[in-house]
Amino acid sequence: MNKKDFSKHIELKNIKITDPFWSKILELVRTEVIPYQYEAFHDNIEGAEKSYCIENFKKAAIAAKEIREGKKRPIYPIDKWQYTDENSDKNAFHGFVFQDSDFYKWIEAVGFSLSNHPDEELRKKADEIIDLICAAQLENGYLNTCYIINNPEAAFSNIRDYHELYCFGHMVEGAISYYNATGNRKLLDAACRYADLICKTFNKDNKKGYPGHEIIEMALVKLYEITGEKRYLDEAKYFVDERGNRPYYFDIERGRATTKEDYFYYQAHRPVRQQREAVGHAVRGVYLYSGMADIAKIFGDEELYSACESLFDNIENKKLYITGGIGATVDGEAFSFNYDLPNDQAYAETCASIGLVFFARRMAEIHPDSRYHNVAERALFNNILSGMAEDGKSFFYSNLLEVDPEACKKDSRKHYVSTVRQKWFGCACCPPNLARIISSLGEYCVSQNDETVFIHQYVGSKIKADNADIEIISDYAENGRVSISVNPKKPIKLALRIPEWSEGFSVSQPYEIKDGYAYIEISEKTEIKLDFKPKARLVKCSNRVRENVGKAAVSRGPFVYCIEEVDNGNNLQMIRVKNDSVFVKDGEEIIADGFREKEDSSLYSTLKEIEETPCKIRFIPYYRWANRGENEMTVYVRI
């Protein structure tokens, strides 16, 4: 770790996105996703599973008032993951235990969106809900509707399962985003009061715990950065340091000892510094690793950084789908073992890829090696974008690389697969997570330190860096071409990521390559032309991945492609692409040469010459699949 390498992302207010590709998507989030979410957590969407989010805050506000007034309140059990009309009293908490986070994720996206696009009416709506949320806060700072409504005495008694600290983490992130955009401190102040309670509760002299679902680590670092209060940073470090120590806090909490390393799922099976393989619930994993990277950077903690490097390395080289998906198994929504990357039973949750981008950004801000943003690019342009329909109205939770609708309906092993995007989810993590990463995209594109401005993602934008004004005119997604004009306030370097797929790129200015970035000395107003020359190509997956041997995927620039039944007929497995195919672009699509095998008439027969007819194969960008109805799809095609 070399402090001179460190950089920090540009704040959203200093970057204005103008990109032809991404602006459309930001606009979808602003005009479709954020309003839809608002209706969803108000339970106004017919046919959708209810959120109960606002209803819970209303109940909690009444409860908080009664508690302040010393009124005796009924106690309801907190022993489930989800509370429904069937299994709980109508006056008790409803929905999933983490339902408060529905609002916090929304307010975070709203904050980001308001930074790009002021909207007085939206701000008014948000302010009103914030008033409600704050009314639910207890005098000691506690703020979680499940416990406030059902049994405040039981607060923090099951932090492995019941997500209080997770909801707090989202509260902090939401509060900061909204404060940054609007200057309204109310939610931020509430978050600080709650944070203070948490600092008092979890420390070496009291509860030596850490959350079952990570996020609090990065959230507290952000809270430290915005408030300057070191205790929040120390608390974040405490959570990182304590995690996985023996005796296990989760054992103590459960009152039952484990004999094995049982807490893989929570990344709490051993101290984080000893973790080298990404395991367990993938979203939790990358959220933790992001927090670890934050702490490693701020404290110059080499040991922790080394664990982060190993974990990133393990993901990048052994657990990453070509689409940037991670978390290969539905079972525990978890990382599977090395090289286990099934296509038709992938999980590859949208949220997990989003968390991977969090992690990649932090690693790049410690050491600017292009590998980090190469991975982030893979995730952003493929697995993450796939999470949302082209009209912004429906979403994928898991993002498979091969789908046969018949199998998904008839094979219970694929029970979790949606063959078309869904309107909303009771467990609404992916759509709001998509909304927040897309609307904060600027934070992932550029970082800076005293000497250098790093361009990690070529998103068209106007940037006010500390030492330069920069304008990026980007035709990167489509044609790999970028123009950058830099107007420096002092001599700086501009570091430009060379995407891994680029062969024979050109840069109009003299440059030096280091760790995959082209460094250009800038001492005066300069125009730089980049051409990364994207070419459609076949990509081979390592033959350690059993099911991809003998197959390849088409890739061009940042996009991975797939074939769909609607273009290529059904039984996509019968199609084979020519290894030396000419690829012809047709708009966003690519036409390749291949063969289609004749359908066999009997189940088993002596192998003879395989009958094939030449065919044209139409590839579309992976993220655009399933926008034309339910049909077969595959990323990998036989060669």
Next chain:
Amino acid sequence: MNKKDFSKHIELKNIKITDPFWSKILELVRTEVIPYQYEAFHDNIEGAEKSYCIENFKKAAIAAKEIREGKKRPIYPIDKWQYTDENSDKNAFHGFVFQDSDFYKWIEAVGFSLSNHPDEELRKKADEIIDLICAAQLENGYLNTCYIINNPEAAFSNIRDYHELYCFGHMVEGAISYYNATGNRKLLDAACRYADLICKTFNKDNKKGYPGHEIIEMALVKLYEITGEKRYLDEAKYFVDERGNRPYYFDIERGRATTKEDYFYYQAHRPVRQQREAVGHAVRGVYLYSGMADIAKIFGDEELYSACESLFDNIENKKLYITGGIGATVDGEAFSFNYDLPNDQAYAETCASIGLVFFARRMAEIHPDSRYHNVAERALFNNILSGMAEDGKSFFYSNLLEVDPEACKKDSRKHYVSTVRQKWFGCACCPPNLARIISSLGEYCVSQNDETVFIHQYVGSKIKADNADIEIISDYAENGRVSISVNPKKPIKLALRIPEWSEGFSVSQPYEIKDGYAYIEISEKTEIKLDFKPKARLVKCSNRVRENVGKAAVSRGPFVYCIEEVDNGNNLQMIRVKNDSVFVKDGEEIIADGFREKEDSSLYSTLKEIEETPCKIRFIPYYRWANRGENEMTVYVRI
């Protein structure tokens, strides 16, 4: 259905197996499996899950006595699938609800074995247990230890789940086998008394039910055949006819109506005559279909026969593994949808293939088309034999076509996969089922009617048919050569199945081919030489099966082959066999020419020329896999 086609298998006492291949296996069953089973259901095997079978019969005998004496007995709940020391009273029934069948399956195998190989000591042991079993029978004929011990009043109150009628079916089959071998009627008489109770209980005027787990249908037909009591046949027909009618009996029993066709799992979703696709629990399915074929034949029921034909056709052409395995999914141990035949997540339970052989034999005895015994051969030589280790001491329950031990340990989707055979199973269906089919192999080889003797399976044997003495000297398994000497008592035809894999077979006598059988007129003592000329060949699976496209399996004669890590190194997916390979036999093994891909160093890379080195690939018969420790295996190899 043409009655002139009908034939009937030769009784075991009239066929003496002398086959070089099969005799070893019969001997293993006699010397290893049957004695091991005896110890297992006496709970004498250290480390094995307890059966409690004999213990339950002892408790039930005491209970039966107390009931006869009018003593008040305690009532224990019957609400579980399995009763353990933890979840039930020590005086209550223990084990799975179907645990009685452990003994019945054993006594059936013992009967078959004694037919081939008299053994006074074994017979004495068996007689003693039969005395115990009979002591447990209630005065009304009822005999199921779970209900007798726990609550006799509740008998027949949950025939969907609690397997009383299933245990009865096995009791009948065991009793008949033992009676045939020894002339001891005691168990058979007990079975008749129980059968009479069942006839009185389940009929159009009383409970209009049918069992959740089929077998009673074929068992009652056998009981009719041995006793001549038509009421047993009528009861079998009643169970077949009633199954799946509306309103569902299972709804009535549960006191809750289903709105959909919910009883797929039990093949009770619709009347059996309307069933065209094999669905649900595979063992139950083929047991039912076998019973349906029995009834169709005896009653000349064309509609029922047509359903049987469709079901067989569906299995043969869309749901059959190349190894003769059926029931592709672990979920419900069930048939999956058409062409869903995953290799590394197969289920292909040993018992299901055994049941398929039951079904195939019955179909062939209605109409002698070689397709039936082609399927039976596939199952017998591959999936079924694979169920047992070469030393007869350990067993597979599921028989996968591709195994990666790492995946089976680390991927919870493969939790059910044993990478090596297991000693015994708490749910002990497969080893005893293997024992009974192997020791009754003679019943599957030959059938006869007035005019014709059909040789379905070329197992070396001496046969006393009604109209001829026949000796088969078989080198079929190894070299595809068979000598048959027939000494007719009157002019007959001999019908010889031509195996589907034979190309350019030769028959030493003039013959006519019909439906895959070569018919030879025999009017005097005749020697026939058959040569089916097995050749190692690559077999292609239909490209409707997604995961086998671009691959092939090696097959020779009745055997399917596989490759193992111990012979070919790990990462078997990197191996490719030459389409035009020369195959060299090396004992039972086959050496082929192929290539091994160099291991890729990065997870994703632009597809270039694939680096391969020529290699020799060693194939072993599938049934012999996993006899040399835990290792990778695959049946299908890339071409």
